Amino acid sequence: MIAGVDEAGKGAVLGPLVVAAVASPDWEALAGLGDRDSKVLSPRRRKAICSEIVATLPFAVIEITAEAIDRARGNQTMNAIVAAAHADALCRLARAGHRPVVAYLDACDVLEGRYAADVGRRLGFTCSVVGSHHGDRLLPVVAAASILAKVSRDRVISALGTEHGPIGSGYPSDPVTRRFIVECLKTGDPLPGFVRTSWRTVSDLRRSRFQTTLL
Numbered sequence: 289m290i291a292g293v294d295e296a297g298k299g300a301v302l303g304p305l306v307v308a309a310v311a312s313p314d315w316e317a318l319a320g321l322g323d324r325d326s327k328v329l330s331p332r333r334r335k336a337i338c339s340e341i342v343a344t345l346p347f348a349v350i351e352i353t354a355e356a357i358d359r360a361r362g363n364q365t366m367n368a369i370v371a372a373a374h375a376d377a378l379c380r381l382a383r384a385g386h387r388p389v390v391a392y393l394d395a396c397d398v399l400e401g402r403y404a405a406d407v408g409r410r411l412g413f414t415c416s417v418v419g420s421h422h423g424d425r426l427l428p429v430v431a432a433a434s435i436l437a438k439v440s441r442d443r444v445i446s447a448l449g450t451e452h453g454p455i456g457s458g459y460p461s462d463p464v465t466r467r468f469i470v471e472c473l474k475t476g477d478p479l480p481g482f483v484r485t486s487w488r489t490v491s492d493l494r495r496s497r498f499q500t501t502l503l
């Protein structure tokens with residue numbers, strides 16, 4: 289049994305971090321499934337492949353809320369938070385009877401081996417952990433996890449947009465996302481729970497608004 293793990297929303301300022309793990313008995317079972325990076329697929333194609341993945345392969349999805357991320361960042365790096373979530377996803381697969389012999393990760397550390405070792409130490413079972421930069425482009429099992437994570441997060445962001453109005457993609461570079469945060473700051477009320485208040489984006493926008501009010 290092999291497994292792939294990837295996440296969506298690590299750098300987002302809005303919404304959760306979503307980590308997905310997908311298991312497969314072998315590489316052949318992945319033929320035609322998730323063989324491309326989720327970021328280059330159209331939303332429609334991503335959803336179609338995601339439906340195939342969840343219908344045919346064991347998987348686990350973990351959602352870490354913005355509030356949980358803010359709390360954890362008080363004493364952890366974001367890489368450590370992601371590593372813990374990657375390990376948790378693999379442990380969930382193992383508990384469900386799909387323990388991988390080898391797990392492939394999209395490494396978020398500049399040192400692939402260091403990241404793989406970090407995740408491996410967090411597992412409660414024997415598993416060879418392999419970290420790879422751009423694993424979602426190179427390895428079908430990681431690409432499958434990437435697609436599942438991306439589609440799962442997109443659903444959350446879509447639901448938040450329906451409830452709160454346009455919020456964009458949730459990433460700091462998105463003007464719609466930045467505008468949403470600015471409008472929230474204007475009210476003087478606490479920011480919604482799905483805003484990662486520990487992000488520099490929020491402090492920068494807060495500072496910019498404060499300076500503007502002084503003019």
